[in-house]
Amino acid sequence: MRLRPATMDDAERLFRWRNDPVTRAASVNRDPVAWPDHLAWLEASLANPLRDILIAEDGVPVGTLRLDRDIRTEVSITLAPAARGHGQAAPLLRLATEGKGPYVARIRPDNPASRRAFEAAGFHFTHHAEGMDWFLKP
Numbered sequence: 001m002r003l004r005p006a007t008m009d010d011a012e013r014l015f016r017w018r019n020d021p022v023t024r025a026a027s028v029n030r031d032p033v034a035w036p037d038h039l040a041w042l043e044a045s046l047a048n049p050l051r052d053i054l055i056a057e058d059g060v061p062v063g064t065l066r067l068d069r070d071i072r073t074e075v076s077i078t079l080a081p082a083a084r085g086h087g088q089a090a091p092l093l094r095l096a097t098e099g100k101g102p103y104v105a106r107i108r109p110d111n112p113a114s115r116r117a118f119e120a121a122g123f124h125f126t127h128h129a130e131g132m133d134w135f136l137k138p
């Protein structure tokens with residue numbers, strides 16, 4: 001398993017993963033994204049020095065992680081639908097958070113698989129705010 005920076009060539013797979021109904025249900029913003037908006041978002045994200053969009057590969061692309069660097073670095077993860085349920089999220093989160101912390105994550109309370117994966121990667125629950133559970137990896 002390895003992580004590499006995303007490029008515009010990943011636009012289509014990122015679009016599919018983002019608009020997958022399970023991903024949307026777990027997202028902070030649950031609205032479907034339109035293709036032109038997605039392209040504009042990806043272009044801006046790749047140009048943003050404070051944001052990393054990573055592609056996880058296991059021979060083939062299996063998911064994506066987003067890291068937004070601020071005082072804390074916010075992490076989010078989406079696995080390709082076919083890659084879910086095989087325990088791959090925790091090792092990927094560990095790999096992505098080997099650098100200087102602290103890292104934070106927002107997880108919906110009705111997403112136990114995500115919670116468990118983040119906890120296995122060293123995150124712990126800190127508080128609940130605006131419908132989301134917040135997690136911290138110091």
Ligand SMILES: CC(C)(COP(=O)(O)OP(=O)(O)OC[C@H]1O[C@@H](n2cnc3c(N)ncnc32)[C@H](O)[C@@H]1OP(=O)(O)O)[C@@H](O)C(=O)NCCC(=O)NCCS
Pocket residue numbers: 022023026027076077078079080083084085086087088089090106107108111112113114116117120
């Ligand atoms: C959430 C997500 C990243 C989890 O990745 P995954 O590798 O498929 O997770 P798994 O199914 O292997 O489950 C992770 C852990 O949660 C446990 N788990 C899964 N479903 C569970 C449930 N309903 N209740 C309790 N625990 C559950 C698993 O047993 C596993 O624990 P273990 O490693 O101790 O056995 C992935 O499903 C995904 O991309 N979902 C859509 C997007 C999303 O929700 N992203 C996170 C937003 S915060």
